[in-house]
Amino acid sequence: GQQLNQSPQSMFIQEGEDVSMNCTSSSIFNTWLWYKQDPGEGPVLLIALYKAGELTSNGRLTAQFGITRKDSFLNISASIPSDVGIYFCAGRRNNKIIFGKGTRLHILP
């Protein structure tokens, strides 16, 4: 079946550092989505990408839809403590959405 490979699995960074994570697949997707999940809560949509090559920003977050339509990345600039959480990518193809296993972001004091 279709799978998304999300990396890294976890990250430990210092406050103020930039963060980069990505999702890759052997399948082509029509839409890429990025969500953030805080402990004990549901995922919240951060950015939605609909077109190959599309680069979209939401505050300090920037995400891109890969040209091959098989990958996407999310960057967070100047990280702050509230960025801690799990970030999920999701790809949509033929009305089905596949989720990555998440990247857990830790910020060191």
Place this chain on the structure above:
Amino acid sequence: DGGITQSPKYLFRKEGQNVTLSCEQNLNHDAMYWYRQDPGQGLRLIYYSQIVNDFQKGDIAEGYSVSREKKESFPLTVTSAQKNPTAFYLCASSMEGTQPQHFGDGTRLSIL
């Protein structure tokens, strides 16, 4: 405020019992979904419904059942046939199948 409400937040089940998780949305969304989340795993689709009175099995439907009698409501029943029900359950909805999904805050189910 519009949103998706899941209840209860925490639920405990005895062996052999069925339990029902509630999901209500006032976003006027046509499509609704149930996911299961286990530690270190992505979200796995249990059931989804694109329209009232219709629903489809997802990837891990065995041991679960749903109904969609109203547009706003999509309850999930975890039956005694589900042998490993302990998990975090997430409900989501979208305007229609091609639009991004928005999630509720989840129900954590544990076995006594």
